[in-house]
Amino acid sequence: MALEQLTEGIRRIVAPNPSPLTYHGTNTYVLGNGRVAVLDPGPEIATHLQAILDGLGTAETVAAILVTHAHLDHSEGARTLATRTGAPVFAYGPPQAGRSAVMETLAAEGLAGGGEGVDASFFPDQVLGHGTRLSLGDWAVTALFTPGHFCNHLSFRMGEAIFTGDVVMGWSSTLISPPDGDLGDYYESLDVLAAENAQVFYPAHGDPITDPAARLAELRAHRAARTEQILATLADQGPATTTALTAAIYTDTPPDLQFAARRNVFAHLVELEKAGRVSATPTLASEAVFMLCPSG
Numbered sequence: 365m366a367l368e369q370l371t372e373g374i375r376r377i378v379a380p381n382p383s384p385l386t387y388h389g390t391n392t393y394v395l396g397n398g399r400v401a402v403l404d405p406g407p408e409i410a411t412h413l414q415a416i417l418d419g420l421g422t423a424e425t426v427a428a429i430l431v432t433h434a435h436l437d438h439s440e441g442a443r444t445l446a447t448r449t450g451a452p453v454f455a456y457g458p459p460q461a462g463r464s465a466v467m468e469t470l471a472a473e474g475l476a477g478g479g480e481g482v483d484a485s486f487f488p489d490q491v492l493g494h495g496t497r498l499s500l501g502d503w504a505v506t507a508l509f510t511p512g513h514f515c516n517h518l519s520f521r522m523g524e525a526i527f528t529g530d531v532v533m534g535w536s537s538t539l540i541s542p543p544d545g546d547l548g549d550y551y552e553s554l555d556v557l558a559a560e561n562a563q564v565f566y567p568a569h570g571d572p573i574t575d576p577a578a579r580l581a582e583l584r585a586h587r588a589a590r591t592e593q594i595l596a597t598l599a600d601q602g603p604a605t606t607t608a609l610t611a612a613i614y615t616d617t618p619p620d621l622q623f624a625a626r627r628n629v630f631a632h633l634v635e636l637e638k639a640g641r642v643s644a645t646p647t648l649a650s651e652a653v654f655m656l657c658p659s660g
């Protein structure tokens with residue numbers, strides 16, 4: 365793969381890590397010309413990191429490395445690239461930064477992630493909060509705190525475009541896997557992105573999204589339908605575990621995506637428990653027994 369010019373000031377190169385969760389692979393974006401920013405260096409694949417550097421013009425240098433979130437397919441190559449270029453890594457914080465209160469509690473009680481590739485050793489050189497502007501070349505971005513898929517997730521606004529990482533993608537809805545993912549945070553992040561009224565979204569996987577408002581509405585509707593499906597299944601079948609609910613709902617999901625489906629269903633159950641529509645026995649946990657509340 366080589367750097368491909370998408371529009372003035374935005375180049376892209378796709379990392380060679382295709383999978384059922386990454387589509388064709390991770391999009392690494394290069395912002396600006398001259399003193400550029402590399403957004404999501406991708407996994408630690410030597411040929412990919414080399415291709416990013418080889419794709420730059422002879423007079424160009426990397427001034428900043430921006431990371432949307434601490435999943436290996438986005439952040440793992442950041443440290444190597446930083447060492448090779450001297451550019452600092454910018455992100456919201458370490459992997460646990462930005463966790464919601466309910467997810468802090470679940471994590472403290474021992475809930476492990478779903479094995480979807482947390483970059484446990486990730487750390488930024490400099491942290492960016494919501495609304496922070498950064499410009500180290502002929503480009504400028506504003507960080508938008510957008511947790512939900514992952515607690516330390518940032519999106520980056522540049523002009524009329526937003527780089528949305530894994531929060532909004534064109535090819536698939538996003539994985540929400542507690543305790544790193546939180547459905548309530550995800551809904552709020554969709555609101556944050558909607559309020560920006562941007563013209564185009566550049567996701568970390570898949571093609572640019574040219575009608576952001578429509579895509580945001582579609583994603584919200586998809587989650588609302590899933591919530592209704594979970595409530596209807598509980599009404600039909602009575603109390604059930606996450607695994608039983610997933611088996612009843614995701615009947616045509618291939619085996620390699622069943623784990624992701626279970627994490628998503630659990631994320632919905634956490635949100636329903638918070639809203640007082642389901643209860644968990646004995647306590648809120650991924651393999652608790654969930655039942656409708658009388659008023660739910």
Ligand SMILES: [Zn+2]
Nearest residue numbers: 435513514530
């Ligand atoms: Zn991710």
